[in-house]
Amino acid sequence: MATRTRRPERREDALSRTRIVAAAVELLDVTGEGGLTFRALAAHLRTGPGAIYWHVANKDELLTAGTDAVLAGAMATDVAGDTPQDAIRSLALGVFDAIDAHPWAGTQLTRTPSQPSVLRLFERIGQQLRALDVPAAAQFSSASALLNYILGVAGQNAALARSQEPGTDRAAVLEAASANLDADEFPFTRSVAGQLRDHDDREQFLAGIDLVLAGIAGLQ
Numbered sequence: 001m002a003t004r005t006r007r008p009e010r011r012e013d014a015l016s017r018t019r020i021v022a023a024a025v026e027l028l029d030v031t032g033e034g035g036l037t038f039r040a041l042a043a044h045l046r047t048g049p050g051a052i053y054w055h056v057a058n059k060d061e062l063l064t065a066g067t068d069a070v071l072a073g074a075m076a077t078d079v080a081g082d083t084p085q086d087a088i089r090s091l092a093l094g095v096f097d098a099i100d101a102h103p104w105a106g107t108q109l110t111r112t113p114s115q116p117s118v119l120r121l122f123e124r125i126g127q128q129l130r131a132l133d134v135p136a137a138a139q140f141s142s143a144s145a146l147l148n149y150i151l152g153v154a155g156q157n158a159a160l161a162r163s164q165e166p167g168t169d170r171a172a173v174l175e176a177a178s179a180n181l182d183a184d185e186f187p188f189t190r191s192v193a194g195q196l197r198d199h200d201d202r203e204q205f206l207a208g209i210d211l212v213l214a215g216i217a218g219l220q
Contacts, residue, residue: 015047017055021065028066028104036062063108064115070102071095071117075124084131085213091124092150092209096202099154106155122147129216138219146212153208157201 023045028036036059038049045052056062074094079087099106109118126143134142183190 015045015051015055017065020045020052020055021062021069024062025066025069025102028063029102033063033104033107063104064112064117067105067108067115068117070105071098071121074098075117075120079128084128087128087131088125088146088213089206089209091121091128092146093202093206095121095150096154096157096205099158100201103158106151106158109151110155118147118151121150132216133220134216135219138216142216142219145216146209149208149212153205157205 020041024036024041027041027044031040038052038059041062042049042052056065074091074097077087077090077094079090082090099109109115112118122143125146126139129139129142129146179193181189189196
């Protein structure tokens with residue numbers, strides 16, 4: 001009896017890498033990084049772990065691919081016709097919103113700074129700095145400052161949001177935190193307690209971007 005040869009391309013019809021990554025993102029959004037296992041992913045996809053390993057080598061590869069997927073929209077932001085400053089703001093806000101919706105991605109981005117998403121973000125920022133005619137000697141530092149601010153603040157915001165139970169009154173938590181500070185040790189923080197309580201995270205994030213851009217403008 002003739003033996004049957006395996007045809008790898010048939011697996012692609014039933015289970016693609018894109019489908020696996022999309023399912024991993026869904027699982028990460030619900031369970032976080034700790035809940036992403038090949039067994040859980042296989043159950044989510046109603047397949048066997050071996051079928052997943054056919055397309056993805058390990059969990060790290062899945063996390064990298066998932067992060068790239070959720071940031072794809074931010075990377076593809078159409079900035080045609082925008083000023084370089086507005087293009088940077090749009091890009092930054094797109095990343096902020098993506099990490100806010102998928103907090104685990106913020107952790108992954110800071111943990112693996114050389115992954116494709118970070119490099120693409122750095123490239124997009126750098127192109128806009130060139131359009132601003134930032135001196136060549138200052139472009140690397142300027143792009144790095146913006147990159148670190150975007151990833152750091154977006155990741156911190158997402159981490160703080162995850163640290164609270166669903167339905168928590170954010171304003172009440174912030175007010176209580178500032179009210180409990182010692183007035184002698186934290187006079188400034190106590191003086192801005194109202195702003196701390198009432199601030200909008202996205203508006204504050206963009207205000208920080210504007211401060212960085214203002215500093216960069218001073219280099220020209």
